[in-house]
Amino acid sequence: MLVNGDPGNLISIRDRGLLYGDGVFRTLRASQGHAAGWPLHFEKLRHDCAALGITCPDFNLLSSELETLLLSHPDGVVKLIVTRGSGERGYAPALTPPPPTRLWDISPTPVYPAEWAKLGIKARVCQLRLGHQPRLAGVKHLNRLENVLAAAESSDSGIGEGLLLDVEGHVIEGTRSNLFLVSGGELITPRLSACGVAGVQRDRVMDWAARHGMQVRVREVLLDELLMADEVFLVNSIIALWPIRELEQRRWTTFPVSHRIRQYLEGHNETQ
Amino acid sequence: MLVNGDPGNLISIRDRGLLYGDGVFRTLRASQGHAAGWPLHFEKLRHDCAALGITCPDFNLLSSELETLLLSHPDGVVKLIVTRGSGERGYAPALTPPPPTRLWDISPTPVYPAEWAKLGIKARVCQLRLGHQPRLAGVKHLNRLENVLAAAESSDSGIGEGLLLDVEGHVIEGTRSNLFLVSGGELITPRLSACGVAGVQRDRVMDWAARHGMQVRVREVLLDELLMADEVFLVNSIIALWPIRELEQRRWTTFPVSHRIRQYLEGHNETQ
Numbered sequence: 177m178l179v180n181g182d183p184g185n186l187i188s189i190r191d192r193g194l195l196y197g198d199g200v201f202r203t204l205r206a207s208q209g210h211a212a213g214w215p216l217h218f219e220k221l222r223h224d225c226a227a228l229g230i231t232c233p234d235f236n237l238l239s240s241e242l243e244t245l246l247l248s249h250p251d252g253v254v255k256l257i258v259t260r261g262s263g264e265r266g267y268a269p270a271l272t273p274p275p276p277t278r279l280w281d282i283s284p285t286p287v288y289p290a291e292w293a294k295l296g297i298k299a300r301v302c303q304l305r306l307g308h309q310p311r312l313a314g315v316k317h318l319n320r321l322e323n324v325l326a327a328a329e330s331s332d333s334g335i336g337e338g339l340l341l342d343v344e345g346h347v348i349e350g351t352r353s354n355l356f357l358v359s360g361g362e363l364i365t366p367r368l369s370a371c372g373v374a375g376v377q378r379d380r381v382m383d384w385a386a387r388h389g390m391q392v393r394v395r396e397v398l399l400d401e402l403l404m405a406d407e408v409f410l411v412n413s414i415i416a417l418w419p420i421r422e423l424e425q426r427r428w429t430t431f432p433v434s435h436r437i438r439q440y441l442e443g444h445n446e447t448q
Numbered sequence: 449m450l451v452n453g454d455p456g457n458l459i460s461i462r463d464r465g466l467l468y469g470d471g472v473f474r475t476l477r478a479s480q481g482h483a484a485g486w487p488l489h490f491e492k493l494r495h496d497c498a499a500l501g502i503t504c505p506d507f508n509l510l511s512s513e514l515e516t517l518l519l520s521h522p523d524g525v526v527k528l529i530v531t532r533g534s535g536e537r538g539y540a541p542a543l544t545p546p547p548p549t550r551l552w553d554i555s556p557t558p559v560y561p562a563e564w565a566k567l568g569i570k571a572r573v574c575q576l577r578l579g580h581q582p583r584l585a586g587v588k589h590l591n592r593l594e595n596v597l598a599a600a601e602s603s604d605s606g607i608g609e610g611l612l613l614d615v616e617g618h619v620i621e622g623t624r625s626n627l628f629l630v631s632g633g634e635l636i637t638p639r640l641s642a643c644g645v646a647g648v649q650r651d652r653v654m655d656w657a658a659r660h661g662m663q664v665r666v667r668e669v670l671l672d673e674l675l676m677a678d679e680v681f682l683v684n685s686i687i688a689l690w691p692i693r694e695l696e697q698r699r700w701t702t703f704p705v706s707h708r709i710r711q712y713l714e715g716h717n718e719t720q
Binding site for chain 1: 463467469539555580593598623
C-alpha cells in the first residue's frame with residue numbers, strides 16, 4: 177500500500193475523503209505485474225477529478241507509484257483513491273487547495289464460480305432505487321452508500337450481481353458493473369446522465385461495437401425491455417463480462433454476442 | 449484526537465468510512481469542558497447508525513472518550529465519526545460485522561461576525577439541487593458531496609449560508625443548517641423524507657414550540673413561500689440560530705420569534 181508515494185496504510189482522520197467522501201477512485205486488475213487498461217483508467221480519473229474540482233495528480237507520478245506497487249504485488253485488484261486532501265473544517269473546499277491525497281492498495285483477486293463467465297449468472301433486482309444527481313452522475317466518487325445498501329440486501333452467494341433501478345424505474349447498472357442489452361442486433365446501454373457510474377469497460381464495449389459495425393444506443397431502459405432482450409450482460413474491470421442467465425422469471429441460454437465481447441475484453445486489455 | 453479510544457489522528461485506508469462514506473457523524477460545540485447536548489447527539493447517532501445497519505457504540509464508552517477529549521481540549525467544535533469499520537473488499541458489509549470505528553476530533557470554534565446572530569445573515573440560494581434518496585434522508589452520513597459542491601459555489605465571506613433546494617424545487621435546508629419559517633404565528637420547517645439532514649437543533653426548536661403552544665408544520669416549502677414568511681432562520685449546533693435578513697430581493701428587519709428561540713437554544717443547552 178502507498179500513501180502519497182510512501183509505503184503505508186494510514187491517512188489523517190481530517191482527510192476530506194473520509195469526512196465527506198470528497199474524492200474519486202479506480203479499480204483495476206493486475207496480473208503478472210501489469211495493470212490492465214491503466215491509461216484508460218487514468219483518463220476516467222482525470223475526468224472525475226475535474227467533475228469535483230479536484231486537482232488530478234500527474235499521470236507520470238501515478239504511473240510510477242503503480243509500478244512500485246506492482247513490483248512487490250504483481251497480481252490482484254488494485255485500488256487507487258484520490259481525495260481533495262486535508263483542509264480547514266467545513267464543506268467548502270479551500271480556495272488555495274491542498275495537494276490531493278493519493279492512495280494505492282492491492283487485494284487478492286476474487287475467485288468467482290468458473291461457469292459465471294461462460295454460462296451466465298443469476299441476477300436480482302435491488303430494492304433500493306438510485307436517486308438522481310446530475311452533478312455526480314457517471315463519476316466514480318467516494319459517496320457510495322447507495323451501493324452499500326443495495327449490496328447489503330442479499331447475502332445469497334448464488335446471485336452474481338444486483339441490478340439497480342433509479343427512482344423512475346429505469347434500469348441503470350449493476351451494484352458494481354455496467355449493463356448492456358443485445359436486442360435486434362443492436363447494443364443498448366442505460367444513459368447515465370442522472371445517476372450511475374460510467375466505467376472503463378463500458379467505453380471499451382462501445383468501442384468494440386463501433387469497430388464491428390454494431391449500433392449502440394445509449395438511452396433509458398425499462399426492466400420490461402431488459403427482460404425481453406436477446407442477451408443481457410454486465411461488465412467491469414475485475415470480472416470483464418458476465419452474461420445474465422436468470423433474472424426474475426426470465427432465462428437466457430445462449431450468449432453469442434456477449435461471448436465475442438468477453439473475448440475482446442479479456443484478450444485485448446491493452447490494445448484499444 | 450482519539451481513534452478507537454487511543455490518542456491518534458490516523459485510520460486505515462481500508463476503513464469503509466473512507467472507501468464508501470460508510471459511516472455517520474455528529475458535530476457538537478464544547479465550552480469549558482462541556483459538550484452541549486451530547487445525550488441528544490447520541491440519540492441521533494444511534495438512529496443514524498440503525499438507518500445504515502451499523503452497530504452503534506455504547507453510550508458510556510463514547511461518553512468516556514468525549515470526557516477524555518475535553519480534558520485536554522475544553523473548548524471547540526467536537527466532531528465524532530462512527531464508521532462501519534474495515535472489512536473485506538466490496539460494497540457488501542461483512543455478515544459478521546467488524547467493530548465500528550470511533551473517531552473524535554476537536555477544532556477551534558469558528559468566529560463569525562457578531563451581528564449575524566442578532567441582525568441576521570445574508571443568504572443565497574445554491575444552484576445545486578439535492579437529489580432524492582429516501583433511504584438516506586435525514587441521516588447525517590458521510591456521503592456529503594452534495595454539500596461540498598453547494599458550498600463550493602460561492603466564496604463570498606459576506607454570505608452566511610447557502611440554501612439548498614431539492615430536484616423538485618422545494619426548499620430543504622442550509623448547506624450546514626436546518627431551516628424554519630415563521631408565518632402567521634406558526635413555525636414551518638421542510639419535510640426531510642426525501643433528502644436533507646435532521647439535526648439536533650431542529651428537534652430542539654420543535655420542542656420549544658410545543659412547550660410554548662406554537663404550532664409546527666413539517667411539510668413541503670417552496671421558495672416563494674419562504675420569501676413571503678414573517679421570519680426565516682437557520683439552526684445548527686455550532687451557530688445556534690441565525691435569522692436571515694437578506695435573500696434575493698427580500699429584506700427582513702425584525703426577528704421577534706427567532707430571538708426568543710435563539711435565547712432558548714443558547715441558554716438551555718442541557719435542560720431538554
